[in-house]
Each structure stands twice: as C-alpha cells, then as structure tokens.
Amino acid sequence: MTGASGTRAPQLPLHMRRDAFDPTPELREIRETAGVRTVTNSFGMSVYLITRYEDVKAVLSDHERFSNGRPPGFVVPGAPALSEEEIASSRAGNLLGLDPPEHQRLRRMLTPEFTIRRMKRLQPRIVEIVEAHLDAMESAGPPVDLVESFALPIPSLVICELLGVPYDDRDDFQRRSARQLDLSIPIAERMDLQRQGRAYMQSLVERARKHPGDDILGMLVREHGTECTDDELIGVAGLLLLAGHETTSNMLGLGTLALLRHPEQLAAVRDDPDAVSPAVEELLRWLSIVHSAIPRVTTTEVEVAGVRIPAGELVFVSLPSGNRDPAFIDSPEVLDIRRGAAGHLAFGHGVHHCLGAPLARMEMRIAFPALLRRFPTLALAEDFDDVQFRSFHFIYGLKSLKVTWEVAL
Structure with missing residues (x-):
C-alpha cells in the first residue's frame, strides 16, 4: 500500500x-506458548514482546533492569540527527522517559x-462540560459524529482548563497530537510536530512565569518555580496535554461503541448508578486502548518467562494481551461490566502508573451514563462493519462514530 507521496506505508x-x-x-x-517473542516495531527495530x-507487571515494576531512559547513542531509524543539547531539552520533564529518582522528583510535584x-x-x-455538549448534540439533532461532538471535546476542555491552556487553541494541538501519535507518519515529520508542540508550550510557560494562574502550570511556577527549568515545565505540560485528551477521548468513543454492541450492559450503565464504576474498569481492561507501555531498555541481561534478553535490548509489554490473560481473570475475552476487573493494566503499573487515572x-463515570440517559435510544447510524478504527495510532480508538436516536415529537 502506498500513500499520496508515493512512499510505502509501514506494516x-x-x-x-x-x-x-x-x-x-x-x-x-505467544502468551500461551513462549510468553516472549522477538518482533519488529514500527521503526523496523527488533524488540522483545512480553505478553x-x-x-508485564514484573517488567513495569523493575525500573532498575528495565529502564525508561535511553542510553547514549540510542537512535531511532529515520530520525534526524540531534545534538546532545537538543536531546536533553526534548527529554526534560517527560515523565515517561525518566527513571527514579528524577522521575519521582517531578511526579511528587x-x-x-x-x-x-x-x-x-x-x-x-x-458535569457542566458534559451536559453542555449533550445539549449541543440534542440541539443539532441526529445523526452526529460522537467522536467530534462528544468524545474528543469533553476531555480536551477539561485538560485545557486544568492546565491553563486556551481552549481556542485546541484545533492546533489536537491536530499535532493526533499526527504525532500516528506511527504511520515518518519519524522526521513527527519530530517536527513535537518541536512545534514544545514551542507552543514554551509560550504558555513564559506566560505562567510572568502571571501564574490557578491552573497546574501556575501551581508549578508558584510552588516549584526555582526547582524546575523551563524545559521541564514544557515537557510536563506537553505530556499532560497530550495524554489528558487523547486517552480519555478514545475510551469514550470506543467504550460507547462497545456498549452499543452489548445492549444489556449498556442498559445497566444507563439505569443503575452502582454499575457505572465497575463498568468503567471492565471497559478499560477489555479495550486496553494503549497497545504497549513506553518501551523499556534492558540495563543488564535478564530472563523473562525463561527467555534470556541481553543488556541494551528494547522490551515492549503488550497491555491488551496482559489484560486478556486467563491467569489474571476468568473468561478474559468476554466483556462483563459486573466484575469490575480490579488490577487491570490499562493505566500501566509500577512507578509509571498513569498519574491522570483518577481524572x-x-x-x-460522568460521561457514559449522562450520554446514555440523555439519549436512551442511542444507536449506530452506520453499519458496524463500516466503523473506522484508528489502527496505526499509539492509542487505539475510532476515527469517527456516527450515532442516532429517536427524537420526541
């Protein structure tokens, strides 16, 4: 398959x-046989995949032998050459690329x-944000694209307000983040998008340094301004903005589709307040929208599931596979919102467990039942086979989701 530029799309x-x-x-x-296999990642690099x-829990718990950092000289194939200063600047504040104690210093803040x-x-x-978007959907009338009208804007507005990011800028940062996480796009282009994003966040950090508000950036400047460099503030804010809307928005879209395919469980989420929290946990487990945690690099020779992995190798952990392991939960292929799925890996594990999980x-918990109560006859407005999934994305989800409902006369 080739793209518009004539270049062959990666497998x-x-x-x-x-x-x-x-x-x-x-x-x-793989999980039922060796448990570990060498595979090829999106850059054509050989990696060890843990299933x-x-x-998966053991790898994510052991930051000393499985490092989030990158050794000197580590280069992704196809990436443009960067100076040591540029590398240090781009990694500063990125909690996902740091090991303790540096990781813990920033996370504690x-x-x-x-x-x-x-x-x-x-x-x-x-609640106000959710209801306002439901009002807009109801006013527009069916059919609507649930991703565009509900799943994407709600988490975006929440994280914008939390960080102090102007919501009017959302179109630009959403475009950048969506392409930045699209692994089918050449690495050089994605790195350029990352630089654009950092330049944008730098302008917000400079503003916060002068006039710190009540948001997270303002808090960091007021309480930790002398402890954090501008590069660290830029990295922290950029990561929170990226993760804060991409993950939850894809869960809202994909989760709604999953419930529409399981009508009895949808009815429970709509009608029984006690069913909502366990349903969210089970949807997180069953969908596992993050394919893999940030790749680790072995700092020494290790053994996983009887497989020897030399030092300096890339290790991927499959979160969807781990969450569907029968050793973890009974009937893992079945969506059952009543069980709650405590202990799932959707938010990772260990010191890098998702900071924003409570949010x-x-x-x-607010959005799913509110949507289903407002539109109790919610249904797909397209054939399920026509629904477009975002397959080549770091975070799995939907490109769009056309829905409809019966309008009261």
Missing part, C-alpha cells in the same frame, strides 16, 4: 494489530493535583 506491527475490539489472535498464541499478565480529593472538587465542572475515571 502494522504485531503488538498493534486488532480485530475491532480484540487483540490479534497471534498475541494469544503475560504477571510478566504533580501528585497533589491528581488526588481523588482534588478530582472531587473538579466534578461539578466536568480519566471520573470523566468516564
């Missing part, structure tokens, strides 16, 4: 292959902003 890596909601059966075959629940208590204070505003959970 979808094994760990990203799915059949609608389900991971490729090849992942199950079993307990092994942010943790108070993402506690359950802090999230409860945000709840009324999130994502709250947004979903």
